[in-house]
Amino acid sequence: xxxxxxxxxxxxxxxxxxxxxxxxxxxxxxxxxxxxxxxxxxxxxxxxxxxxxxxxxxxxxxxxxxxxxxxxxxxxxxxxxxxxxxxxxxxxxxxxxxxxxxxxxxxxxxxxxxxxxxxxxxxxxxxxxxxxxxxxxxxxxxxxxxxxxxxxxxxxxxxxxxxxxxxxxxxxxxxxxxxxxxxxxxxxxxxxxxxxxxxxxxxxxxxxxxxxxxxxxxxxxxxxxxxxxxxxxxxxxxxxxxxxxxxxxxxxxxxxxxxxxxxxxxxxxxxxxxxxxxxxxxxxxxxxxxxxxxxxxxxxxxxxxxxxxxxxxxxxxxxxxxxxxxxxxxxxxxxxxxxxxxxxxxxxxxxxxxxxxxxxxxxxxxxxxxxxxxxxxxxxxxxxxxxxxxxxxxxxxxxxxx
Ligand code: HEM
Numbered sequence: 001x002x003x004x005x006x007x008x009x010x011x012x013x014x015x016x017x018x019x020x021x022x023x024x025x026x027x028x029x030x031x032x033x034x035x036x037x038x039x040x041x042x043x044x045x046x047x048x049x050x051x052x053x054x055x056x057x058x059x060x061x062x063x064x065x066x067x068x069x070x071x072x073x074x075x076x077x078x079x080x081x082x083x084x085x086x087x088x089x090x091x092x093x094x095x096x097x098x099x100x101x102x103x104x105x106x107x108x109x110x111x112x113x114x115x116x117x118x119x120x121x122x123x124x125x126x127x128x129x130x131x132x133x134x135x136x137x138x139x140x141x142x143x144x145x146x147x148x149x150x151x152x153x154x155x156x157x158x159x160x161x162x163x164x165x166x167x168x169x170x171x172x173x174x175x176x177x178x179x180x181x182x183x184x185x186x187x188x189x190x191x192x193x194x195x196x197x198x199x200x201x202x203x204x205x206x207x208x209x210x211x212x213x214x215x216x217x218x219x220x221x222x223x224x225x226x227x228x229x230x231x232x233x234x235x236x237x238x239x240x241x242x243x244x245x246x247x248x249x250x251x252x253x254x255x256x257x258x259x260x261x262x263x264x265x266x267x268x269x270x271x272x273x274x275x276x277x278x279x280x281x282x283x284x285x286x287x288x289x290x291x292x293x294x295x296x297x298x299x300x301x302x303x304x305x306x307x308x309x310x311x312x313x314x315x316x317x318x319x320x321x322x323x324x325x326x327x328x329x330x331x332x333x334x335x336x337x338x339x340x341x342x343x344x345x346x347x348x349x350x351x352x353x354x355x356x357x358x359x360x361x362x363x364x365x366x367x368x369x370x371x372x373x374x375x376x377x378x379x380x381x382x383x384x385x386x387x388x389x390x391x392x393x394x395x396x397x398x399x400x401x402x
Contacts (some may be wrong), residue, residue, distance in 0.1 A: 010046055013039035013313065014077075014289075019254070020381055021283075022330065027051055029317035032173065035303030039313065047292075047311035048304065051318035053325040053342070055302035056291070059314050060346040062301075065293035069093045073294040075311025077391070088234040090229065092290070096348060101223030106233070109158075109211045113380060115356040116159060122360055125153045126367045130207035134371075139378045139401040147249035147398070148174070148242075150364055154356070155241050159234045160203065160210030169195065173238060196234045202225060211237070219239055241353050244287050247387070247394025248357075249364050252280045254384065254398055255332065256369070257377045261336070263369060270366055275334045276363045282341035283332050285317045289391040291345050316342040317393075375402045 015024035030037055031051040038046040050056045059065055070093070091102055097288060108114060129146050136145060152170055155161075161169045164366065172192050179185035202213060207217035212234050218224045225233055256263045256276075258334065266272050291314030295306045306312055320341045321329040327337070344351035351357070378399035386398040 010038045010040045012016050013041055013047070013049065014391075017386070017393070020235055020251075020331075020384070020386060023317050023321050027315060027321070030315070031318050031322060036301060036306075037304075040079050041075060043076065043078050043163050045075070045311070046308055047313055048301075049313045049315050050302060051315040051322075051384055053118055053322040054303060055320040056314040056316055056319040056342055057346050059293065059295075059301060059312060060291060060349075061341070062095055062299065063348070064255045064295060064297045064299050065312060066095050066296050067093055067099075068095060071294045073309040073311050075292050075294065075313055077289070082157075083333070087377050090225075090232040092236060092349065093241065099348060102225070103223075103348070103352070105218070105221065105223035105225070106215065109214065110352045110356060112355045115359060118154070118356065119359055119363070122154055123156055123367070124361050125157075127371075130367060130371050139399045142253055142398040142400045143246070143250045143395055146364075146368065147253070147395075150249065151245040151360060152238075154245075158210060158241070158356070159199070159212045159237055160208045161199065165195075165199075173242065177243065183317040193231065193235065196231045200234060205308065225307055237353075238276065240351075241357075243392055243394070245357050245364075246359050247286045247392055248284060248361055250398050251284050251286070251393070252365055253368065253375075253393065253400070254359065254377070254381060255280070255283075256365070257375065257400070258381050259332070262332070265334070266366075267369065267373075270370075272334060273362045273366045274358065275336075275339075277358055277365070278339055278341075279332060279334045279336060281343040282320045282326075282336075282339075282359070285320045285341070285343045286391060286393040287319045287343070288315060288393075289313070289344075291316055291333045314342075314345075316345070338347060372402045 011026050011030070012071060015026040017024055030049055036048055036050055036055065039049045041044055045305050050059045069076070091099065094102060129150050133140055133145050149170060151171055153166070153210065156166055156169060172188060172195065175188035176185065176192050179188055203213040203216040204219070207213045215224055215230055215233070219226070232255060256266070265278055292311065293314070295308050297308050299306045320326070320343060323329050325338060344354045378401055384398065387394045
């Protein structure tokens, strides 16, 4: 059984991808080790890394592993990354039983039936941005002109940003997410949090028909956030729900333009889009670092003993290409028999937005390819710039023309 002293050959994490479609070579090596190993984080600290499908699922399903980002043993990539209180107190950073109540309070808004009501509005948003793309210059950057704004506007619907504030909201969200200096980031963040505070205050005075407005109207019920936590939740939904779908839209368009055979299959039979979206989620598994935990007790997992207080990463990118679980895991196959991947995590924190995001991705991709049939890449895939340095995998830009 491996233990804490077994640190001699700890590979560095994150590991770079050598090809846009391949997962880092080091993941295979980690997966094939007889027992769980440790990796070295950019902070210099070590953390356990689960990489086999069964191990990652077992870890994420085990409440002895905590999501408390403020715990001193939590495997943050960098020490200075100590998360803002606005983020750590909202769902993602909570453990049961506190998490159970808080999640129950909001879960009703994210069921397949609830989010299905947003379908017509999502279609309108997508159509508007396809119109803008068609009216704009060629070539265009699909990330900037389509993949980024569409999910942001869907979040606006969800948290109820009034129509007249949307341009401001889009601008300030981009400032925060793309700030090049800590000062610019802090300034943008203060402005964004100020806006969220006002948004929540307005909804408390006059509740509106959206996730935040409905919660504001239920103040005092078990698990329903107070003012400060409601501001935190609006911010968390923006953070959790914007970049991730944007990344999949960009990567999905790239892959499909690179695979005309697949695109033809989808055009001939649009009922295959849900399967294609599910496979895109597995294949790219863009949000791996979200599955980090810290052990609250000694736990035996994957042939190792994780001591209480040690950090552990759930490497879902590796798990979703585990040949023990998925036949020919490196092949993009929309007819795959085993479809239950871990791209949305697993266990109590499994992505709350997953039904919404599937609608969003299906609508965005199907509409884009139907309305711009001769869409094509301007550069070969090898020349594109990927977010290697970010925690979520995606494209910086995707030049396209038609
Ligand atoms: C392709 C898009 C997305 C991916 C790959 C993704 C992935 C994930 C993952 C892996 C987790 C689990 C984190 C953990 O175990 O600690 C998670 C949680 C979460 N996601 Fe997503 N997500 C996506 C889109 C969204 C969207 C659009 C929203 C909201 C509108 C959203 C809201 C959330 C929330 C609130 C949680 C926390 C749930 C909890 O802690 O109980 N996600 N997501």
